[in-house]
Amino acid sequence: MIVCQCMNIRDTEIRAAMDWMRAADPDTIITPGKIYRALGKRADCGGCLPLFLDTMATTESYEVPANLQNLRDRKTRRPVNEGR
Known part of the structure; x- marks a missing residue:
């Protein structure tokens, strides 16, 4: 199926x-x-983006690697106040 007609990209x-x-x-x-x-x-026009993203989401290799999941939930060091 053609996902992007402007660039002729198939799923x-x-x-x-x-x-x-x-x-x-x-x-x-x-x-x-x-x-x-x-x-x-x-x-080009961006009209294909919803279908493009749906195609990506249904592909097995789309999954975020385990070591990169939940990065926002991890505690991070607070930046040092440099007096600015």
Whole structure:
């Protein structure tokens, strides 16, 4: 199925790009921009973005790596006040 008519991107190409990115770097965060770049294309009108995101969400390799999940919940060090 064609997801992006402007750039002629199919759902199979999106899934293949995601699988390739995950295989190359298991800890990567996959975004639509990274997929466009991996396919050598650019977003044009943005009308496809909802379908593009739905396609990404239904792909197994979309999952956020375990070591990067819940980063907001982890306690972080408070920045040192430098008197500014």
